[in-house]
Amino acid sequence: MTVGLVIVSHSAKLAEGVVEVAGQMAAGVPLRAAGGTGDGGIGTSFDAVLAAITGLLAGGHEVVVLTDLGSATMTAQAAREMFDADAPVRVADAPLVEGAVAAAVAARIGRGLDAVVRAAEDAARAPDVRGPAPSSALTRVLTLVNDVGLHARPAARLANLAAEFDATITVDGADATSVLSLMSLDLGRGAQFELAAEGPQAAMALDAMERLVTSGFTIG
């Protein structure tokens, strides 16, 4: 069962904008915007939130709800309470934009409900830097040739790819499957970084990731 996201905001535009950003970075993940009051004002609509959750559940998805502030969070939690305690619906205690991006990418790579919630909630904390790779890891030094470097979308593509392999992969010590960690490295065009991988599919992972990076993120 894949995870879908409901983005709850006081503003319809803000909710739709967050869906737009997260959708760019995690194609195929079901994202629903539930922003503003029913009559187009600033506020949150319980009915809209409930309908978004119900719609995703009906489509066979597990649901993570992200909120902006105050009564939007209360509305989302109240909506959650309308479902059975064991229903696969969670309200993440996470920053809206960073949380939605991290959660969407985690959902895109097939993570389960708990892991998607954790990805969202970890977005508020310091990036996951793992330190130097173990000496047994395979390493490769690569150069970013694309215009924007390891910016949002390239970072999301690299994270998506890294998650496909049975290997622990880092970029300059940061978790390669975490889009926010990758972005926090602030690697621009021409920057060099060390890719390290350890595990049964380490070599395969490095080959695939090198192809993606050297193509300027046009393949893969």
Next chain:
Amino acid sequence: MTTTLGAAWALDWMRRAQRAMSENRIDLIELDRAIGDGDHGENMDRGFTAVVARLEPPLGDVAEVLRTVAAALMSTVGGAAGPLYGTAFLRASKAATGELDGVGVADVLAAALEGIVARGRATVGEKTMVDAWSPAALAARGLAEGGAAPAGVLRAAAAAAAAGARATESMLATKGRASYLGERSAGHRDPGAQSSALLLAAAADAAEALP
């Protein structure tokens, strides 16, 4: 006087609550304008009007009525009050089994208070609805354990809620929008505590009006 409360009481409670919110609409707006965004009276009036509209026979039992109330309030009240009152009625619904005796009423009020606390994360003394509901639930429990009938339990709860709402006048808000005002929030009664007191008074009135 009847010894247990059923769906007919719950319906009458909601009709009386709707009248109370409508009659006190301006008062609640003025309280809210002093320390909030001034829409509480409007929202409560709209919410309970929607509640009464949705309560059409057959009503089922008390739990079913309270669940319908919860859904209507969540859908129509908006802001923080919608989720707070909605959660209160939803938890109350889950706590209500069959007709309510005195202990049943105390259980329902305790569950409503728990819902408000869980949703709003407020505690006593922070100038919120909790300052009406907490003494109300406590008073209800005391009377119920002494064997009082439901009408007596509700009357004690309503009186405690009214006193609790009055006591918010001297408190400083630390939760919700009123907290942005800091010390300037003192001297004004909390609108959520006041609407809670009106709601519980309506519950007691409905119980006393039963044949």
